[in-house]
Amino acid sequence: MHNLESRNIATGFAFLHDEAGFAIGETPIAYSPSDTYGRAIAVGLLNTLRVSVIAIVVATLLGTLVGVARLSQNWLLARLAGFYVEVVRNTPLLLHLFFWYAVITQNMPHPRQAYDLLPGVFVSNRGITLPRLEGAGMDGLLGGLALAIVLLIVAQLCRRHSAICRLITRPTNALIVLLALPALGWWMTGAPIEWDVPRLAGFNFRGGLTLSPEFAALLGGLILYTTAFIAEVVRSGIQAVSRGQWEAAASLGLPRRLVLRLVVLPQALRVIVPPMASQYLNITKNSSLAVAIGYPDLVSVVNTTLNQTGQAIEGILIIMAAYLTVSLSISLLMNWYNRRIVLVER
């Protein structure tokens, strides 16, 4: 404890109420340097969650595709997927992040000569600029969608006990709910939805949605990296289903697509879900590499905080608490899902 005293460091979390005094590049909630450390850390946490959630969703979709592609009958496709997985899995994530960050900031042109990938999508050394849907109608639409998802989750939870819940969770009805509620929300606000297409104004783009180079490199790197791991999880899950199951299903006259969907995937899912959960945890933890390319995630903000205040122990405790909370939430969610799909033996 002597070193603590000699550096004049007081313990405790009182510093969270002090003025932070440093700026943060990307702020999902309003933040200025005159706000408190507590708020700065909240901004960091939201940044971490934002990048993790998007990466989890996209990497799951892509990873499943690549995993299935590796087992494809098409030799070219299988080889291509295998090549991708091997290259990515055997190089450090940090290198991917540095590489993409360097490519975006050094090898991409200025906004004036930006690559126009698709209409309205521009890639320049200021990041990636996308068109964005805007207007009050959009709020209604998103509100309706959120409501629909909550409703479906609740219905899923109570389906054992109530006939109404069972009715809602039927696939067709669920689809209707998912489409109708957002439409209703849009209709109730009565406002139209517009595309906000980015335009070049001066030296940069105006309007649209801009992903900063840091965010784009982190998100892209995380997705590309984790896709390879998820692909392996999916592939080994599918291969864990014995050949007999494939052959039996094929001898019933099912085409390969249906064999995969009706017979193999439901069984493979049991093998896939636990390692998939740990991949999701890895994405969240790996997003902390953001600090190396300057994206203000939780670790990066807390690090700045502890450099300024010297509250190292508290800072580390905050990081641990935040990650443990996220980890435990993901574990709980995945365990719950796992219990639902696991084989019930009699």
Next chain:
Amino acid sequence: MPRSTLTEAGSAPEAVWLRLKKRLFSSPLNTLLTVLIAWLLLMVVPPTVEWLLLDADFRSSSAQGCADSSGACWAFIAEKHRLILFGLYPYDEQWRPLLASCILLGLIVLSAVRRFWRPSLALGWLVGLLLVGVLMWGGAFGLSHVENTRWGGLPLTLILATFGIAFAFPLGVLLALGRRSRMPLIKAVCVLYIELIRGVPLISLLFMSSVMLPLFLPEGFSIDKLLRAQIAIILFAAAYIAETVRGGLQSIPRGQYEGADSLGLSYWQQMRKIVLPQALAVVIGPLVSIFISLFKDTSLVVVIGIFDLTQSAKAALADPQWQGFGAEAYLFIGLIYFFFCFSISRYSLAVEKRLQGAHGSTHYLS
């Protein structure tokens, strides 16, 4: 599954065509996929090859010369390879880290060959590591002393990874045994340790080691920064190794424990002679992937300013004379990382296959 068709056809042109047809054009969907991928490859591969090789500049002596060519600037790597590979180690002494890396690599390769799996290998490691230490530090046999703050590049990455695995593995095995222990205190401590460490990212541990650890040490006592990072890596990897080994331990049937008990073996004898050899053999695959991620994770020491391979590549990029060759530098060290990780993973596949053969089990690998 593609493998099953491998042996069917011979090499006659007709057979080759048949095989091709089966693999690429067996159905309309398959044909469409093939055409799409071929188109994609045609769009991507030629420009990539042009950038990588045809238009690349291998010889220019300045960034200006490189700017004239539209391809990659490998001249940058040629100019900076010593800095990237050996970091800030004194230029004239760089044969020492080179030799040290060769010794480490030689030891690793020797350990992979089954013929050398005997007690003298341990002696070889001891002598080898001692030699590596003497070469890197110097201060003896007429070698000048080099502070470890000046170590860097590939040797440092290899050292971090080798020592990391060497210490994390036994610690991880002990933690796994502890987690399955019947003594509640030991079990609780191990569970807490494993879950806490696995819950946080390695970066936060590294920050902790660089910021927090010094605050808690007694007065006048300090641990070297490199050593602290090494300890953080070991503590981190041990938790993951523990969980994997626990999986192996759980797969050992009760009968094995009871059999060992009835032989009158003590706990440690049981573990060492009966349980662990079987448990570890089951989890070789996952264990090796942990070793590979440990090797990749050594790159994270960048965030606390230790000069490993990645950091020295960044240092090479910081030269104002040579600006904007990030892609080339990262591809170069990416290739180095890939070479090591890919070799390890191929080796582990071979070992797994041989072990499966040895146990006489009939596994269907697709």
